[in-house]
Amino acid sequence: MSGEHGPVEDGPWADKLPARAVTPTDPPRLFGYDVHEDLAHHYRFSEVLWLAATRELPADGAADVLECALTYLLPVSVAEAPANAASVAQACQSSLASVASVGAIALAQQGQWVLERHAPLWPWLRGEVEAFPEALRGGPDEAPAVRRFASALARVSYTHRIFECSPGLHTAALAVLFDLGFREPEQLLTLWMSSRLPCVLAEAFAGGRGRLYEYPMDLPHFEYVGGERRSTAEEGSDGR
Amino acid sequence: MGGERPTLVTKVARAEHGDNHFRGYWLNAELLGHHSMASIAGLAVGGPASSGEDRALLEDMAVAVNVADPRIWPLKVTRLVSAYGSMFAGLAAGNITMDRSLLSMEACCEIAARLVALAERADDLDDAGLAAYLADAWPERRPPGFGVPARKEDERVVGLVGRVRDVYRRQDRRYFRLFERVAEVSRVERNLKPNILLVFSAIALDLGFPPESIGALAWALVQASFQANAVEGAQTAPELMRQLPQEHLYYVGPPDRVSPRAARLRAGRSG
Numbered sequence: 001m002s003g004e005h006g007p008v009e010d011g012p013w014a015d016k017l018p019a020r021a022v023t024p025t026d027p028p029r030l031f032g033y034d035v036h037e038d039l040a041h042h043y044r045f046s047e048v049l050w051l052a053a054t055r056e057l058p059a060d061g062a063a064d065v066l067e068c069a070l071t072y073l074l075p076v077s078v079a080e081a082p083a084n085a086a087s088v089a090q091a092c093q094s095s096l097a098s099v100a101s102v103g104a105i106a107l108a109q110q111g112q113w114v115l116e117r118h119a120p121l122w123p124w125l126r127g128e129v130e131a132f133p134e135a136l137r138g139g140p141d142e143a144p145a146v147r148r149f150a151s152a153l154a155r156v157s158y159t160h161r162i163f164e165c166s167p168g169l170h171t172a173a174l175a176v177l178f179d180l181g182f183r184e185p186e187q188l189l190t191l192w193m194s195s196r197l198p199c200v201l202a203e204a205f206a207g208g209r210g211r212l213y214e215y216p217m218d219l220p221h222f223e224y225v226g227g228e229r230r231s232t233a234e235e236g237s238d239g240r
Numbered sequence: 241m242g243g244e245r246p247t248l249v250t251k252v253a254r255a256e257h258g259d260n261h262f263r264g265y266w267l268n269a270e271l272l273g274h275h276s277m278a279s280i281a282g283l284a285v286g287g288p289a290s291s292g293e294d295r296a297l298l299e300d301m302a303v304a305v306n307v308a309d310p311r312i313w314p315l316k317v318t319r320l321v322s323a324y325g326s327m328f329a330g331l332a333a334g335n336i337t338m339d340r341s342l343l344s345m346e347a348c349c350e351i352a353a354r355l356v357a358l359a360e361r362a363d364d365l366d367d368a369g370l371a372a373y374l375a376d377a378w379p380e381r382r383p384p385g386f387g388v389p390a391r392k393e394d395e396r397v398v399g400l401v402g403r404v405r406d407v408y409r410r411q412d413r414r415y416f417r418l419f420e421r422v423a424e425v426s427r428v429e430r431n432l433k434p435n436i437l438l439v440f441s442a443i444a445l446d447l448g449f450p451p452e453s454i455g456a457l458a459w460a461l462v463q464a465s466f467q468a469n470a471v472e473g474a475q476t477a478p479e480l481m482r483q484l485p486q487e488h489l490y491y492v493g494p495p496d497r498v499s500p501r502a503a504r505l506r507a508g509r510s511g
Contacts, residue, residue: 006256015245079484085320085333092313092341102317105333109324110482206493210342212313219488220480222310 021052031055046070053182053190062180064156069176070195072149072169078203082106082196086204093210103200104193111192115185118174125162125178138168145169251286265289278302278461285456287449294447297408301443301461304400305436308465314338315469322473323481330470338459345458347384351441352451354378355415355422362418370421371429385438386426396436404443415445 023029027036030051039048046063050056058066076083086103094102120133138146149172150163162175174188182188208214254261259268263283271280271289278298279290290298310319314337322330338344354377365373374383388394404416419434419442426432437458444454473481498506 006254008255010257077489079486079489081320081323081482084484085317088313088317088320089337089341092337092343094337094341095339098336098339098341101336102321102333105329105336106321106324109321109326109329113324113482212342215313216488217311217313217316219484 021055033057049191049194053187058180061156065153065158065176066180068149068152068156068158069173069180070191072145072152073173073192073195074199076107076196076199076203080110082110082200083203086200087207088215090204090207090209091212091215096205099204100201103204104197107193107196107200108189111189111196112185114170114174114192115188118171121171121174122178122183125175132162132165132167136168136171137166138171142168146172149173252284263289281460281463282447282449282457285449285460286453287444287457288447290447293408293410297404297443298447300400300403300407301440302464304396304403305440305458305462306465307396308468310469310473312343312465314341314343315465318466318469319473320481322470323477323479325474325477327467327470327474330473331466334466334470335459344455345437345462346455348437348441348444348454348458349452351385351437352445352449352454354384355418355442355445356451358422359414359418362421367421367425367428370425374422374426375429382432383426385441386432386434388433388435393433394435397434397439400436400439400443413443413446415442418442 021031027034029035030039030048033039033051035048039051043051043057044063046067047058050058050063050066078084078087082103085106086099089099089102118136120129121136123129124132143166146163146167146169149169150159153159153176158176160172160176160179162172167175177188177191182191252263259266261267262271262280263286265271265283271283274291275283275289276295276299278301279295281302282298283289308315310316314334317337318330318334320330321333340346357377358373361373362370401420404413416439419439423434423438426434440458441451441454444457445451449457
């Protein structure tokens, strides 16, 4: 019924799928390193995560700082959309994979939104601008958490000038990650999701499956104001 | 074997030079000008190419099922996720929430299969016989297709049934007639109220949709509800959806506690 050749058959597409990070072999290699016989023996999970995000292994000791930063990024309460949305899916008794998928999608969206908000931070961190972006200063309620973060980093012998600028907590954590070498948005998004997804899932899976009435359906309330009632018949054929 | 491309069979579509195939038809030459969103959606999920009164009824089904209140749980998910600015993410997340959930349309497939099984003997059953059959074959306290939470009746059922009775008066809608009997007997004998899934499944069977496609048909036709919420959700992107204020939360998890390592450290310092 159909012809032999269409635009797909005739197009200049590759005929094989490239594998760029992980060898599709046994043992698997991640950016060249044997995962089973090398990385699993000699490196912590956070260091392998570092490799996955940057394609290179960290220097000795650097993972201590990374783990501190990731731990401070980790908490996601149900107030935040990723955990909230995943909790709704759990209340709906969606499949486990769907609960996790909802949380992951929302978390990726949140991560991208946070990174876009922090666009003014990168030039400051690179020393290209002098003034710290005012929009990224934290409120007084964030100050204790930021002090604890600075203190935790000091225990692994790490300091950063950002702590002199009264940043928000996420801003401080992103600055530390940037300083460690995670400079590309995809690297930062990888760490954002890796650190926070466990809490999103923890919050969702702690809820009762199928318990719709435990979820506050009217929070927030939506006030319906309708839409402008127009029809093409009223406007005429030219839309005017 | 070496060098041969792995191949799968599809009935869905194929891109061709000059026109495209879709479900056995040429898009431009055969479908364009003869179909709408609802009837293309029906074709997409493996149903027939509907026309005339059948297509009009399918359009009505598409309208009837679109209850788009943003507080309805899967639509709430769409709102939450689109609050970061992407209608696509909101749409995807809301749809994923439907997977095997209490609110999914997959039950339509089971309902349709039950109606088909019942139809084979329904003509031989009076109301008492039908009640006995349903008690045995649809034994759940609330069988699929029944149950109307939070209100007296499913207004979608009222709307759609009204259209079928008033407008689409053909007497050969066998499954719709069966739906009417099943709904009435279930109301009298078991105090059950039909929901949209039951009447939707019955009408879809009358329109020639195979039972296994009806869940997908229902899902396809409710997309306008997701789309409306995804678009407004992404356009408005309210902070309130990204983060709820603290005063609207309460904690019910484990109480505050100290980790074993922290406890040992503290004991070491004090000892």
